[in-house]
Amino acid sequence: MMRSYFLALSTVVIVTVGCSTCETCPDDCNGSGGGYPSVDSNMYHAPPAQHLLRPGPMVDGPGPGVLPMMGGAMGAGGPFSTQTSQVRFIGPAGMGIGWQIDGGFAEEQLTAPGRYNFNQGATYRLKLTNIPDRAGLVLYPSLQVYPAHPTTEAYLSHNPIPVQLTDEDIDQVDANNFVTKVIYMPDDEHQELAIAGVETLVSTRLDPGMDPVAEASRRGTIMAVIRIGNMDLEMADAPALAANGQVRPAGFVRQISGKNDEHAPPMPIGYIGADGKPTAMMMGAPRPMGGVPAYNPISGVGGTPVWGYPVTATPIGLPGPPHIPYGGPAGLRSHTVRNLTKTHIPGPTRDLLIDVKHSPGINLPDPVNYVQYEERHYGAKHHEHLKQHRASQIEHRTILDGNQMACPPGDLQ
Amino acid sequence: MLWRIEQTSSESAGSPARFVRRSVFGRTLTVLCAGLALWVTATHANAQSQRRYFPLDQNTPPGVAGRWAGLLGKADGFYFQPVRVELPEAGDVTFYGAGQQATEFAAPGQAGMLAGYVYRIKISNIPRFPGAELYPTIELLDRLHPPRGRAADFPIPITFSNEEIELALNGRLITKVVYLEQPQLANPIKLDETVPVDVLGPHENAIAVADYYGRPMAIVRLGGRIPLLNGNNADFYGDGAPIAASVPNTTENDTTAELGRMITK
Numbered sequence: 001m002m003r004s005y006f007l008a009l010s011t012v013v014i015v016t017v018g019c020s021t022c023e024t025c026p027d028d029c030n031g032s033g034g035g036y037p038s039v040d041s042n043m044y045h046a047p048p049a050q051h052l053l054r055p056g057p058m059v060d061g062p063g064p065g066v067l068p069m070m071g072g073a074m075g076a077g078g079p080f081s082t083q084t085s086q087v088r089f090i091g092p093a094g095m096g097i098g099w100q101i102d103g104g105f106a107e108e109q110l111t112a113p114g115r116y117n118f119n120q121g122a123t124y125r126l127k128l129t130n131i132p133d134r135a136g137l138v139l140y141p142s143l144q145v146y147p148a149h150p151t152t153e154a155y156l157s158h159n160p161i162p163v164q165l166t167d168e169d170i171d172q173v174d175a176n177n178f179v180t181k182v183i184y185m186p187d188d189e190h191q192e193l194a195i196a197g198v199e200t201l202v203s204t205r206l207d208p209g210m211d212p213v214a215e216a217s218r219r220g221t222i223m224a225v226i227r228i229g230n231m232d233l234e235m236a237d238a239p240a241l242a243a244n245g246q247v248r249p250a251g252f253v254r255q256i257s258g259k260n261d262e263h264a265p266p267m268p269i270g271y272i273g274a275d276g277k278p279t280a281m282m283m284g285a286p287r288p289m290g291g292v293p294a295y296n297p298i299s300g301v302g303g304t305p306v307w308g309y310p311v312t313a314t315p316i317g318l319p320g321p322p323h324i325p326y327g328g329p330a331g332l333r334s335h336t337v338r339n340l341t342k343t344h345i346p347g348p349t350r351d352l353l354i355d356v357k358h359s360p361g362i363n364l365p366d367p368v369n370y371v372q373y374e375e376r377h378y379g380a381k382h383h384e385h386l387k388q389h390r391a392s393q394i395e396h397r398t399i400l401d402g403n404q405m406a407c408p409p410g411d412l413q
Numbered sequence: 414m415l416w417r418i419e420q421t422s423s424e425s426a427g428s429p430a431r432f433v434r435r436s437v438f439g440r441t442l443t444v445l446c447a448g449l450a451l452w453v454t455a456t457h458a459n460a461q462s463q464r465r466y467f468p469l470d471q472n473t474p475p476g477v478a479g480r481w482a483g484l485l486g487k488a489d490g491f492y493f494q495p496v497r498v499e500l501p502e503a504g505d506v507t508f509y510g511a512g513q514q515a516t517e518f519a520a521p522g523q524a525g526m527l528a529g530y531v532y533r534i535k536i537s538n539i540p541r542f543p544g545a546e547l548y549p550t551i552e553l554l555d556r557l558h559p560p561r562g563r564a565a566d567f568p569i570p571i572t573f574s575n576e577e578i579e580l581a582l583n584g585r586l587i588t589k590v591v592y593l594e595q596p597q598l599a600n601p602i603k604l605d606e607t608v609p610v611d612v613l614g615p616h617e618n619a620i621a622v623a624d625y626y627g628r629p630m631a632i633v634r635l636g637g638r639i640p641l642l643n644g645n646n647a648d649f650y651g652d653g654a655p656i657a658a659s660v661p662n663t664t665e666n667d668t669t670a671e672l673g674r675m676i677t678k
Contacts, residue, residue: 080474080531080550080552082648082649083647086641086644115639115644116641117644117645150474153474154472154586154588154634155636157550157648158550158586159581159586159637159638160638188615195586196586197584197586198584
């Protein structure tokens with residue numbers, strides 16, 4: 001009997017201890033962890049920062065964390081988000097960096113180390129020339145500048161994204177390999193140092209079959225992806241391609257160079273969202289700069305798919321044919337999606353009681369309720385001396401400092 | 414459970430040896446139950462102490478904390494809180510106000526800022542880092558309440574060390590939360606001229622820690638991004654909130670301000 005009792009007791013203890021400590025369940029800690037905390041704990045949790053921007057999963061629109069209108073009305077500032085990401089081409093030193101413009105390429109707009117502010121949410125075609133110790137080598141990598149994410153907004157508004165081509169990268173490209181470099185901001189659990197910094201994943205250093213973009217996305221938030229191959233985009237007999245993929249006559253090909261003090265902003269060759277897909281309207285308003293078309297497409301405008309609409313019309317609102325072969329009876333009878341997320345969303349408070357208490361409390365002297373005054377005149381008898389009686393002596397005291405009291409000189413005690 | 418203990422004791426009354434042995438069992442059980450009760454109580458108390466909800470942390474996008482401070486009524490559009498920026502050595506401090514109007518001072522520089530806004534400043538001409546220019550931001554969350562007419566003598570001190578500047582030049586982002594310490598939790602030690610800095614781990618919420626030890630006053634972010642001559646700098650300088658001149662009235666020997674503390678992430 002006792003043995004079974006202790007077995008039951010130990011079971012109770014183990015079950016009760018369970019996941020109550022932060023060491024065993026780090027997601028339950030009230031911090032900025034990137035996990036989805038459980039609501040079973042006694043602690044409150046904030047949703048991830050990106051979820052504060054939307055009212056709920058699969059629902060777009062301003063969420064509880066988006067209050068710019070109210071904030072502005074109350075006299076506070078607005079968001080300090082930047083629409084551009086500053087990319088810093090670290091090296092190799094002396095390399096010329098150009099980019100595709102409408103109808104051609106703008107060469108050597110920068111010289112490494114150099115910086116440029118690229119509009120976010122777009123992909124650009126770069127042209128790298130004058131690579132040291134690589135005579136005649138010209139590379140045309142694509143640079144994918146991801147939109148700012150709530151977790152990277154502070155970094156992007158204060159730091160450039162470092163991009164560096166190492167000798168190993170160029171050797172890999174020379175050997176006909178495709179190199180993908182992903183620059184990302186690691187999540188807190190993947191940060192080694194207390195001071196925030198970015199890390200770079202290189203495809204050539206990962207295990208075969210591992211996707212560097214997916215791996216970087218798992219570890220943190222991607223800020224930029226650069227893909228490098230050795231394809232020549234300006235072959236002598238190749239027609240020039242316009243931004244929309246159409247062939248452009250040779251007479252209209254533009255070729256400008258920074259050596260001649262000719263500069264032109266880069267032209268996006270594609271637009272992306274945070275997940276590499278067309279994004280919702282929360283990306284921000286379009287802001288054309290210097291002939292660059294508007295990035296951050298608006299949902300439902302200009303051919304951009306409407307957010308939340310299915311790509312293919314099916315009876316259940318999901319893409320894909322619901323029944324095969326076509327024309328046959330529908331085989332799918334029901335389609336159920338259950339949300340099993342544990343939630344605890346309390347309703348509004350009906351009655352609120354606020355207890356206020358000062359410590360130490362307020363303690364004032366009793367008011368004077370009796371004064372006896374006698375006055376002695378010259379010529380009077382000796383026993384009619386001045387006498388002052390106080391029912392409460394406190395009214396003669398002087399408050400010096402809160403709780404300390406002292407009697408003025410000459411006062412009667 | 415308690416009923417089971419009593420039942421066992423009554424059964425063992427006939428045998429002294431078994432009574433003693435089972436009494437030990439009973440005591441052990443009682444101690445275990447008491448320990449369990451204490452553990453549950455302590456866990457509950459610990460959970461109660463951590464029940465404070467902090468939706469903001471140092472990773473919150475710049476401007477959000479200031480905007481929320483405005484919603485809480487801390488933004489006073491008529492009070493310019495003096496802020497003093499101190500460098501480890503000599504150097505220049507430039508404040509950018511409305512319309513990106515620049516006002517430059519030799520370090521330390523002081524200017525009045527509005528709570529709830531994010532201000533971009535520039536620190537430059539630091540002898541140890543020749544040619545380096547950094548553009549940190551100051552997000553003012555609250556204001557001080559100095560004696561009347563002496564606001565300029567009680568600025569919020571914001572300091573940058575050589576190590577922080579070096580980290581920023583190497584691509585790191587330093588986030589500092591400046592807070593006015595709570596007297597009951599302040600260390601009873603005499604502070605020198607430098608503002609104490611506590612460095613937290615990457616998992617800790619700097620705003621929550623600052624709120625525990627006092628009243629968060631400002632979030633300072635230091636990185637290596639600079640405005641470009643041929644780039645799009647439209648959003649670089651932020652809200653374009655106005656600044657005001659702030660000149661302390663006291664002499665050098667006077668105490669200028671209560672020193673705050675900073676938390677670095």
